[in-house]
Each structure stands twice: as structure tokens, then as C-alpha cells.
Amino acid sequence: MHAPVLVLNENTKRESGRKAQLANIQASRAVADIIRTTLGPRSMLKMILDATGGIVLTNDGNAILREVDVAHPAAKSMIELSRNQDREVGDGTTSVIILAGEMLHLAEPFLERNFHPTVICRAYMKALDDAIATIDRISFPTDPNDREQMLNIVQSCIGTKFTNRYGTLMAELALDAVNTVAVDQGDGKKEIDIKNFAKVEKVPGGQIEDCRVLRGVMINKDVVTPGKMRRRIANPRIILLDCPLEYKKGENMTNVEITKEEDWGLLLKMEEEAIEKMCSTIAKFKPDLVITEKGLSDLAAHFLSKAGISAIRRVRKTDNNRIARACGATIVNRPEELQEANIGTGAGLFEVKKLGDEFFAFIADCKSPKACTILLRGASKDVLNEVERNLQDAMGVARNVVWDPRLLPGGGAVEMTVSAALKEKSASIEGMEQWPYRAVGQAMEVIPRTLAQNCGVNVIRTLTSLQAKHANGENPTVGINGNTGLITDMKQLGVWEPYAVKVQTMKTAIEASCMLLRIDDIVSGIKKKGDTGSKPTKPRIEDEGQADSEQFLPE
Known part of the structure; x- marks a missing residue:
């Protein structure tokens, strides 16, 4: 019987088994090491040169990793973790990378001792469930109205x-x-x-x-004809449109043949009448301000200014939606469909001001705005x-x-409490899973350890003292003061973290490290530079039952 064969073309690179797992761990640790120093109040800044030659100065984990260019697929998936964390909860982007990097680093000795990745992942997931149960126990509710x-x-x-x-x-x-x-x-x-x-x-x-x-809302726009239209209106009636206020020409292929000179005047008159009708339809509702997402012709601007109406054109869809929410207007598709209920009357003031070199339109002092501009x-x-x-x-x-509205103590207190709980529980776990389970507890200590390192204090002494305070599940609110590096009760210091951020950080870090550990093959079929040969075939695995006889290797 022949073994199954992986048929690869000459352009295909491949890493498999232990080599792939160790390479993934190395790549993930490299990403974690980039942003390790940006954790905590005493964090360092990173200066990044972006693709356009600009400079980014920041200590925001997600912003740093967004600019970093990496080739290794495992490193790319680590960077994606930071983006997901930012998208979901908007915070904890540095913590999630450091924690995932440490989880993978502590899995390395188990792989070298021939632990199967499935055993490690099973222990990790069990530890995650117990970690969340511990977090639920120490969390407490708060009043979002305080x-x-x-x-x-x-x-x-x-x-x-x-x-x-x-x-x-x-x-x-x-x-x-x-x-x-x-x-x-x-x-x-x-x-x-x-x-x-x-x-x-x-x-x-x-x-x-x-x-x-x-x-209210502020947009980078001025009125269409500044000399004729009002730039300041108290309690304006606002109409929002997403259609053009100009004569609708025929399609590109439409040809108009004019035999008499008077016909040209007739065409222009029809155009003028159509715009005048459109503007009079709007003017019936006595608005003070008309905002449209599309164009607005000079003729329409003339008729509107004659009626004492200010107009702004080519506003972004997103800005129009914000204005609608702020002043209570409804965006209308055609002037003919306008109704009194569509007009926004919730704004207290419309004003055009010059800030720096540009003009900005303010729709401010809204009664109950559900949109705002910062x-x-x-x-x-x-x-x-x-x-x-x-x-x-x-x-x-x-x-x-x-x-x-649930809170947890900050300064690494949660991680130390979870670490102590997992180490204590690991003694009751039977079989090989006990060691990877215990390793999760060990990995949790990376957050307080990094905080202590960034403060410049003696890390071993500080961490040993913190472990002693958290032994037997006591003092769950004791952590590291990020400014001084001293062990402090977070309740007295008033440093709290949202429950959602902490749970999301742990789930993302542990689940991602499990996924990376279960990779045992990295296959790349990317064409080499300068190769002008035919298109490389996609790498494929042939099974002995399906493969043709000539595709097997000779015995």
C-alpha cells in the first residue's frame, strides 16, 4: 500500500509538525515583545514610520500593530487579535497580545515533552471556564448614572x-x-x-x-452662496434631502436636435421652470435651512436665497444621518414627498464659523440630540x-x-486572583492536563509582572510579595500601583476596569493561543519573484484512493 502524498509544485514552501508549532510560538512572542513596554501608566512610546513616510507616536497597542508590517502568518493572526479586541470593547488591546504571547510561550516546554496540542488546548479551555467563574465571583455592580x-x-x-x-x-x-x-x-x-x-x-x-x-453636529461646509444666504439662524426649521436640487439631464446618449433658435430658449425655460417648481415645493414648508447630499445648481441656490432659505450641498451620508438624529428631521428622497413631520425643529442654533483656515457649519444647542460631534x-x-x-x-x-455595569479591580489584581485560584485547583485535576492547566495560572502573572517592569522596581520581590497577599484567595483587590510600582489596594486607589473588557481579553487570548497551537502545517503556494513560468498550481493533498498511479512516489 502506498502512503498519501502531498503533491506540491516547485514554488510551494512548507513547514510541518513541531517545526511549524515552534515557529508560530516564536512569531507570536516577537509580536508580544514589541508592545510589552507600552502597558501601564509608566509605559514607553513607540515611534513608527508608516507606509507614506509619516510618523506615528503612540503607546496604543492597536495603533502600533496596525502599522507594523509582518510576513509570518502567525504574527498576522496575533495582530488581528488586537484589532478584534479594539472592535469589540475598545480597550485591552495591549493586554490581549501580551497574554496570548505568554500562553504560547508556556506551551513550548509541553510540546518539547511530546504533549499532544489537543491535550494542552483542552486544559487551556478548562482553565478559561474556571477563570471566568473566579472573575464573576470578585466582580461587583456599579451605577452607570453616578x-x-x-x-x-x-x-x-x-x-x-x-x-x-x-x-x-x-x-x-x-x-x-x-x-x-x-x-x-x-x-x-x-x-x-x-x-x-x-x-x-x-x-x-x-x-x-x-x-x-x-x-449637535458640526460639518466642514459653508452655505452655497455666502453673500446672499444667512449664516446664523436661531431655532431653524431644517429639511434634509438625499437628491440633487438641479435639472435632471437625460442619459449620456440622449441627443437633442434644435432646428430653430427659439427652441433653445424653450429648453432653457423648461429647465428653469422645473428648478423653480422644485424650490417652490420646498419653500411651501417655510424651512430656514436645506441640506442635501447631492448637487445644488446655481439657479436653485438663487431661488432658495430669494425665499430666505440657506442651503448646504454635497454633505456626506454619515453626516446627514447624524444631523437627522440631532435635530429630529427625516431624510427625504424627493422634494415632492416632503411632509411637515419630516422637518427638523430640534436645533437651537445654526451658525457658520471660521476655525483656522476653514469654515464649519454648526447645528447646535439641540433639545435632545442622539448624535454629537466632539x-x-x-x-x-x-x-x-x-x-x-x-x-x-x-x-x-x-x-x-x-x-x-460590573467592575473589577485594576493593576493586575484580577490576574493574580485568577492565577492563585487556578494554581490551587490544578492539584485536583488528574492526568497530563494538570500541567498546562497550571501554566494558564502562571501566564496570568505576566500582566502584573510587566506593570512592575515598566515601573522599574524589583520585579521578583514585588511579584513574590503580591503572590503571598493573593494566596488562599485573600485580598482580591490588591494589585500594583502603575505609577509607583508599590503593592496597593485598588479599592483605596480607585482603579477599576470594566468587566466586559477583562473577560473579552481572557477569552480572546486563550482561544487564539489554542487555535495557533493546533496548527501543524503551514503551506504557502506564493509564486517566486521574477518567475515568468506558468501559473503555479494550488498545493493539494492526494489521497491514495483518489490519486492517479503516476502521482505516487516510486517505491
């Missing part, structure tokens, strides 16, 4: 960031933005879509202290970009606490 408590939570989560020097400014902006866009769904739950309805506008100039959350001011674009990254993290944290 502003002071919420500010403390958000501040402790972004305390590691660049904007920490500005006190609670970022936390207050984030909290105001989240509370503005939150929509009650009736069953006690809230819909908070910060991606679509909390827009960040960065305007260089001014001071960081000038940053604010607008009760205006960021700062000295330079680099500073503004970093402030925006910090603000997005802060909004993510505030949103998570409103969704799931």
Missing part, C-alpha cells in the same frame, strides 16, 4: 495614555458623548453607536482645554491624532460600563 464613579472608571482605564496630564478632560468628553448618543430600547438596555453617531473633528490650533462635546483642538496634527486615539478608548470603556 457621574463621579464613571469618571473614575474611565480615568483609570486611560490613565496610561498621553492625555492623562490633562486631568479628567478626556474622561468627561467620553462620558458626555456616550450619554448623548445612548438610545433607550425599552427593555432596560441601551443602544450606543459611537462609531456612527459620535464624530470626532480635529482642528489644529487652540489649546487642548478648548476640546468640547457639541450638543471638537478636538490642539497644537499639531500628531498631538490631535494621539488625543483622538485616547478618546476612542475612553468612549469604548464608558460604553462597556453602560452596557454591562
